Amino acid sequence: MGALFALEHANIVSYITSKNRELPPPFARQDLENFLMAFAWSYDGSLFSSQEYSEWPEKIGGIAGHALDFLYSQRRDENETSFVDPVRSKEILDPLKMEFSSFETYFLYLSSDYQEIDRIFLNL
16 A cells, blocks of 8 residues: 655655654644645545555545545634644544554655656556
8 A cells, every 4th residue: 555645745644654642743724635635536546555456545535535524614714824733633634544554664755756756656
């Protein structure tokens, strides 16, 4: 199982893959929305599995979709900042954290050359 994500979302990915039970740092609302959208609407293959008929990408997409709906359902008022409160972020991300923190091994490949990334992931 794996996921491709934008470098701006590295802190969110770090939180959902850790076994740490503490509150996450405050995340920018726009970053959290974009992260959840990328997983909820993973038509570009950002979620993938080594098993040909795995339901894991759809499962993660569904969890991210529910989290995104929850984020949108929160009332926005004039006092709201551009950051999501850590308690709220934890509540939103905990279902994804339960899935991702269950894995023992991760690797992170960074490159600005998207063709190189495609070649590497096609050979997995």
